[in-house]
Amino acid sequence: MTTKANGEVLVKVSGVDKVFKRGSEEIHVLGGLDLEIPTGEFLALMGPSGSGKSTLLNLVGGLDRPSEGAVEVGGKRIDQLSDRKLAAWRARHVGLVFQFYNLMPVLSAQKNVELPLLLTRLSAAERKKRAAIALDIVGLSHRAGHYPRQLSGGEQQRTGIARAIVTDPTLLLCDEPTGDLDRKAGDEILDLLQALNREQGKTIIMVTHDVHAAARATRTLHLNKGRLSASPIDQ
Amino acid sequence: MKYFYLIFSGLKRKKLRTSLTILSIMVAFILFGYLTAIRQAFDAGVEVAGADRLIVRHKVSLIQLLPQNYEAKIEAIDGVSNAVHATWFGGIYQAPRNFFAQMPAVPEDLFDMYPEFILSDEHKEAWLATRSGAIAGRGLAERFDWKLGDRIPINATIWGKKDGGRTWEFDLVGIYDGAEKGTDTSQFFFRYDFFDETRANGAGLVGWYTVRVTDPDKAAEVAAAIDAEFANSAQETKTEPEGAFIQGFANQIGNIGFIIMSIMSAVFFTILLVAGNTMAYTVRERTSELAVLKAIGFTDRGVLSLVLGESLALTLVGGAIGLGIAALLVSMGDPTQGSFPVFYIPTRDFFLGLLLIAAMAFVAGILPALQAQKLQIADALRR
Structure with missing residues (x-):
């Protein structure tokens, strides 16, 4: 695996525990986890179901908070931000790509991509222009007026990626981005992510079960029972 | 403004449900x-x-008459500006269903006491010159398509004529308008002198007096002084503000305000449940979408506002169309064909309607909105 990371640490996870409570039962998903991700890296996170991959992704993306430990992104302790500041931070620094696309069914591709820009001070014309550029990057300019139900799975995921990159975020977090796609459409998505990493220097963290998908990343880490390792651990 | 399409697009999600709720x-x-x-x-x-107007009537009941000479005595009381008398005629025009108020009046006194009745000088002169002359309100004239010069026959139920007849014929010489939208233009006035000389009995007796006081703040004192003036006489009086007197008439049918309020409360409570149910389903079905909005940076308060905005859009569309249709129906006229002296939706009630729309939006939307606000992104995305 080669890396284009420039060595500067963008994400630093230190001694992170995550405990979920279900009634009186406590479930330890992550325990004392440390991780550093340099700027410009394309990291694949693999591991069995329930290993804590998505939980780690949520912590790095500011969608959840650790029970213990610190999460720093770009030198900022995001786990200490208030809910309001954390939401503003996500809007500015994080692009999210979901397994099931999570597009608004009542909005066209163009309007879906514009959604994160509603939180900016951009004019309607500027929002439209930026959404058009993002759709162009993912090769969907000709489908801008179509609704999600009129798009194939691959096209929906590309729309999801356009929505994730439209604000030019620091960090792109992808949770099983090819998990709901066939091989061909999945490869197209991986090509796109790889291009975003190589050509635009986006730092990407991708959670995946798929070895084929992980091979596109510059580094792969395996998570099992809340612990990270560079190679798969026997289960 | 930039969130409008997001709010309205939410309403398009389940078109049938949205349409039925609206x-x-x-x-x-x-x-x-x-x-x-x-x-x-x-x-x-x-x-x-x-x-500044009081009504003086017989202490026992309104159908008991008062002497006409009370007028001068009332006007002599301190604080009284002037007094005019009126009497309920209660006749039937063609058929009992064609009900309207008919009263004998002294022309000069009538317009002095009721400046809200607007009659042209020409019509006023014609009335003064015609003993059997009568004037009708614009609403009444339009109701029966009366024109000036028409002869209006009215069958008496109370006041027979000296000649034994019961049909009184009046010449329509004037049509008055109302100075305000709520002024009653459904009444019919004819000359008291003609009435008093023609009626078979009751000469010199009148139904009640309308009294103008010089200082409205002292109306209660003047009312007490009037009643004291006639205390222990054969015809004792009861004096009350004009508003209370008219309210007493309306209350003979029932407490209309209470009845209407009860109906409206039941209707709005039911509709609130319908709208609340729609909003609850809307939020429940879109848990992951709302979580995505939060994930991309919408704040908790922002999501709360979006749900409340959607609730407002829902009620605003339904409420505005409803108020518009009501205004259209009301503009088509009095459903009783003339029993209502006025029939319109006052401007203040339009504003009350808008307030109700906002209140309904808030009550129907607040619980689902709070639910959306509290949504934990990671939990919601897992569902």
Whole structure:
């Protein structure tokens, strides 16, 4: 695996525990986890179901908070931000790509991509222009007026990626981005992510079960029972 | 403004459910508008009643008559500006269903006491010159398509004529207008002198007096002084503000305001459940979408506002259409064909309708909105 990371640490996870409570039962998903991700890296996170991959992704993306430990992104302790500041931070620094696309069914591709820009001070014309550029990057300019139900799975995921990159975020977090796609459409998505990493220097963290998908990343880490390792651990 | 399309696009999600909810809200506001006009019809007299006017009637009941010579005695009381008398005629024009108020009056006194009745000088002169002359309000004239010069026959139920006849014939010499929207233009006035000389009995007796006081703040004192003046006489009086007197008439039918309020409360409570149910389903079905909005940076308060905005859009569309249809129906006229002296939706009730729309939006949307606000992104995305 080669890396284009420039060595500067963008994400630093230190001694992170995550405990979920279900009634009186406590479930330890992550325990004392440390991780550093340099700027410009394309990291694949693999591991069995329930290993804590998505939980780690949520912590790095500011969608959840650790029970213990610190999460720093770009030198900022995001786990200490208030809910309001954390939401503003996500809007500015994080692009999210979901397994099931999570597009608004009542909005066209163009309007879906514009959604994160509603939180900016951009004019309607500027929002439209930026959404058009993002759709162009993912090769969907000709489908801008179509609704999600009129798009194939691959096209929906590309729309999801356009929505994730439209604000030019620091960090792109992808949770099983090819998990709901066939091989061909999945490869197209991986090509796109790889291009975003190589050509635009986006730092990407991708959670995946798929070895084929992980091979596109510059580094792969395996998570099992809340612990990270560079190679798969026997289960 | 930039969130409008997001709010309205939410309503397009389940078109049938949204349409049915809007339809129910619309029906509620049609009812609100229409019932408001009916309540206004009953309250109109009370609202336009002069604060400086008192009504003096027989202490026992309104159908007991008072001597006409009380007028001079009342006018002599300190604080009284002037007094005019009126008498209920209660005749039938063609058929009992064609009910309207008919009263004998002294022309000069009538317009002096009721400046809200606008009659042209030409019509006034014609009335003064015609003993059998009568004037009708614009609403009444239009109701029966009366024109100046028409001879109006009215069958007496109370006041027979000296010649034994019961049909009184009046010449329509004037049509008066109302100075305000709520002024009653459904009344019919004819000359008292003609009435008094023609009636078979009751000469010199009148139904009640309308009294103007010089200082409205002292109306209660003047009322007490009038009643004291006639205390222990054969015809004792009861004096009350004009508004209370008219309200007493309306209350003979029932407490219209209370009845209408009860109906509206039941309707709005039911519609609130419908709208609340729709909003609850809307949020429940879109848990992951709302979580995505939060994930991309919408704040908790932002998501709360979006859900409340959607609730407002839902009720605003239904409520505005409903109020519009109610206004249209009311503009088509009095459903009783003339029993209501006025029939319209007052401007203040339009504003009340808008307030109700906002209140309904808030109550229907607040619980689902709070639920959306509290949504934990990571949990919601897992669902």
